[in-house]
Amino acid sequence: MQLTITQLYQKMRRQMGPSGWWPADSKEEIVIGAILIQNTNWRNADRALNLLRQATGLQPDRILALTMDQLHDLVRPAGFYRNKSKALVSVLSWLARGNYDYPAIRQHYGSRLRQELRALHGVGPETADVLLTYIFDVPTFISDKYARTLFTYLGVTGLTDYQSLSQRCNLPDDFTPAMAKDFHGLIDEFGKVYFHPRDKFATSFLSDDTLAL
Structure with a gap:
């Protein structure tokens, strides 16, 4: 048929x-998971996610307060840890400037939202579409x-x-x-x-x- x-x-x-889907307790956890899962399997991403949870409670301000070496150690099980650490800082810092007010961020950027996401370090087409769908409620x-x-x-x-x-x-x-x-x-x-x-x-x-x- x-x-x-x-x-x-x-x-x-x-x-x-x-x-x-997406299995997570908060939108911030989805953001973090969407970056960690890049180019790896969920088992490895979940190991890094659990380390970050133990160290920071997955609170963005606590993640951003880590030194880059500390972040590297926590992200390492997910692979590509340098790039993913930089991506986490880039995306979480950008969201922090919008006070994690996802509807307001969506309204501010409108049709340019995907373009803005793609401009962030480590956000490729797939990650951008995941964030549009699961964070900003834009059906993609x-x-x-x-x-x-x-x-x-x-x-x-x-x-x-x-x-x-x-x-x-x-x-x-x-x-x-x-x-x-x-x-x-x-x-x-x-x-x-x-x-x-x-x-x-x-x-x-x-x-x-x-x-x-």
């Missing part, structure tokens, strides 16, 4: 239930590796990198922030179950579907 984006989300939601499709793999299985071609999908996939206007957050979580949870080994997708509830993009 050929599905639209909305129909794909609805089918995944019916089959899998709510994803509960996150074109990560799981999404590109799923869409390829569903017959979409030419998905070679992040931009190749993000430029083609815009969420419908009636997609709410909650739906966008859930959709990303469902895709990632689906991928963890059905993408390894490769032939396991054929056993999934989407195996007979294609996607109209």
Whole structure:
């Protein structure tokens, strides 16, 4: 069956239930986690997140008060610790200038918000879209590796990198922030179950579907 984006989300939601993504106790924890998860797996990112939690309670002002050497030691399990430490300082400092008032920051920058996020050290396209969706409640499709793999299985071609999908996939206007957050979580949870080994997708509830993009 050929599905639209909305129909794909609805089918995944019916089959899998709510994803509960992003699993975190605060938006600040999501910001930190979104940086730590870059180019690593969740196990390594979670180790660094727990070290930061033990040392700072994940309070941005306490993280910003650390020396760079202290921050390096805490972030190290996530890999690329120098770059990620610099990114944490850059993003948290930028948010601090807005007093962590996310609706006000969104209103201030308007349509320029993604551009402003991309200008921060360590914020690539995927991280920017994660922050738009989960921090600023701007419904955005996150074109990560799981999404590109799923869409390829569903017959979409030419998905070679992040931009190749993000430029083609815009969420419908009636997609709410909650739906966008859930959709990303469902895709990632689906991928963890059905993408390894490769032939396991054929056993999934989407195996007979294609996607109209």
